[in-house]
Amino acid sequence: MAEGLKRRETPLVDRLVVIGPGLIGSSILRAARATGLAHTLVTTDAHSGVRERARELSLADEVPDTSAEAVAGADIVILCVPVGAIASVVAEIADHLKPGAIVSDVGSVKGCVVEKAGPLLPKSVHLVPAHPVAGTEYSGPDSGFATLFVNRWSIITPPEGADAEAIAKIAALWETIGANVEFMSAHHHDRVLAITSHVPHLIAYNIVGTAADLEEITQSEVIKFSAGGFRDFTRIASSDPTMWRDVFLNNKDAVLEMLGRFNEDIAALARAIRWSDGDALFELFTRTRAIRRNIIELGQETAEPDFGRKKG
Numbered sequence: 107m108a109e110g111l112k113r114r115e116t117p118l119v120d121r122l123v124v125i126g127p128g129l130i131g132s133s134i135l136r137a138a139r140a141t142g143l144a145h146t147l148v149t150t151d152a153h154s155g156v157r158e159r160a161r162e163l164s165l166a167d168e169v170p171d172t173s174a175e176a177v178a179g180a181d182i183v184i185l186c187v188p189v190g191a192i193a194s195v196v197a198e199i200a201d202h203l204k205p206g207a208i209v210s211d212v213g214s215v216k217g218c219v220v221e222k223a224g225p226l227l228p229k230s231v232h233l234v235p236a237h238p239v240a241g242t243e244y245s246g247p248d249s250g251f252a253t254l255f256v257n258r259w260s261i262i263t264p265p266e267g268a269d270a271e272a273i274a275k276i277a278a279l280w281e282t283i284g285a286n287v288e289f290m291s292a293h294h295h296d297r298v299l300a301i302t303s304h305v306p307h308l309i310a311y312n313i314v315g316t317a318a319d320l321e322e323i324t325q326s327e328v329i330k331f332s333a334g335g336f337r338d339f340t341r342i343a344s345s346d347p348t349m350w351r352d353v354f355l356n357n358k359d360a361v362l363e364m365l366g367r368f369n370e371d372i373a374a375l376a377r378a379i380r381w382s383d384g385d386a387l388f389e390l391f392t393r394t395r396a397i398r399r400n401i402i403e404l405g406q407e408t409a410e411p412d413f414g415r416k417k418g
């Protein structure tokens with residue numbers, strides 16, 4: 107078995123349901139299959155083409171046509187749909203869940219899941235949201251792979267008063283498929299991810315858009331000389347448009363707060379360049395270099411440019 111995945115002697119649960127077998131959902135299913143996480147794997151998707159592909163790839167044992175059918179008898183349901191679709195899927199499945207079922211998700215924003223989806227669920231069902239901090243710029247059922255979460259963090263954001271046993275099960279699920287688990291409030295998660303993920307994506311979308319709009323620089327020059335830093339931005343800026351639109355619409359406060367701070371700091375950098383303040387530039391660039399070294403030391407990156415982003 108692939109390194110980092112933990113084969114279980116007995117399944118954690120009987121029925122595990124993944125709604126939305128895209129990059130993240132199909133990776134969970136592949137890892138669940140490899141580790142024996144559940145006795146029966148079930149998946150479905152709003153799109154018939156995705157359901158068909160899930161059947162062709164044998165991602166699950168059962169691929170029913172609707173979410174309502176899929177969740178019947180489920181022990182754990184993981185919603186792997188875009189953040190903006192989570193509440194509507196919860197509304198579809200709420201009446202079909204058995205008492206004691208656990209509903210989780212993998213959305214990149216957490217406050218909105220607790221606020222919008224929580225009230226739609228019956229009291230007998232446990233909501234334990236999570237966010238695996240792992241991914242690539244690809245989407246769809248073909249893009250997933252079993253080792254996507256190995257040595258990555260999965261942040262669990264249990265609402266106040268959440269059931270301890272349900273939280274432990276979701277933690278065990280992520281640990282089985284190789285992730286390290288961290289707990290925090292949904293609010294804190296959204297502020298941390300705003301600066302570590304959401305604002306960087308916004309900057310990448312912006313810089314690639316600006317380069318594309320600059321009339322005196324041709325498209326062929328942009329491509330030809332992209333190795334000068336731009337290429338790394340284009341990778342990030344090719345990430346799924348639906349997913350990222352939903353992230354920004356659902357994490358407005360934290361993103362706008364971090365963007366305000368970013369704007370102030372970039373104005374200071376512009377000032378340093380205008381006034382030839384080389385010391386200020388050198389001091390910042392030295393500090394940022396050390397941050398990358400720390401990330402590499404913590405095993406979250408290597409010096410190779412495509413660490414953790416290739417199919418394993």
Ligand code: NAP
Binds near residue numbers: 152153241244245247
């Ligand atoms: P993806 O590859 O596009 O997969 C999402 C799947 O959900 C698609 O098959 C989509 O079907 C389906 N879907 C959309 N609306 C649905 C609905 N109402 N009911 C049922 N299925 C529906 O996206 P992903 O990258 O796996 O992202 C899924 C979630 O993971 C998002 O919430 C995202 O924030 C989170 N996440 C992503 C990453 C990353 O790096 N990509 C990392 C961590 C967390 P269609 O194709 O027909 O729309």
